[in-house]
Amino acid sequence: MKCPHCGQYLENTLWEALQPYKSLNLPVVVTNIDSILEVGPRIRAIFEEKNGNLKIRGFQAVTLKKVARSLKVPLYYIERLDDQVYLYEFDTNQPVESGPFLRADQLLPVFSGSVNELGEWIMEKFVLPSCSSLSGGKNRRR
Structure with a gap:
């Protein structure tokens, strides 16, 4: 199934599994997260990546905001052309x-820049500072 507003593919297994219950009008939102940087x-x-246009559905923006706030991390939207x-x-x-939207x-x-430049930006902002703090003799646990 495609979103009538943005044309993005929406259907996934969870969405499909809940379709028989759609008529109950329960407060359930199914959305996805494109990328999590760990x-x-x-x-x-x-x-969250949007190819060609930056149309972000309102309900998805609310859900992504809630996830980012609970994890205390920044939320970014990528527009790629x-x-x-x-x-x-x-x-x-x-x-x-x-x-x-x-x-x-x-x-x-x-x-703003190329894909390669975005990689450099992510390395400088998130990866290198995190790696230097990890190498300070701390034990890493998952």
């Missing part, structure tokens, strides 16, 4: 203001 023993950030990448951060302390003015642009 470095060492900690989750460092959540990323071929090799050009735009990265936006969503402040998880603000309310989600949306209609069918999240309002674009709620997103803070934090990066």
Whole structure:
């Protein structure tokens, strides 16, 4: 099944399994998370990727915000057009203001560049600082 608003593929096993109960109008949302960045023993950030357009469904924005807040990590939205990448951060302390889609003015642009440059940005912001703190003689546990 595709979203009538953005054309993205929605159906997954959980969504399909709950379809017989849709008529009960229960407060259930099924969404996914595109990427979770884990470095060492900690989750460092959540990323949601939108290819070609930055239309973020309101209900998905609310769920992703809740997950990021509970993990105390930043929430980023990636817009990719071929090799050009735009990265936006969503402040998880603000309310989600949306209609069918999240309002674009709620997103803070934090990066623009190629896919390779995004890799460098992620390494500098999340990976290298985390690895240097891990090598300080602490035992790593999972």
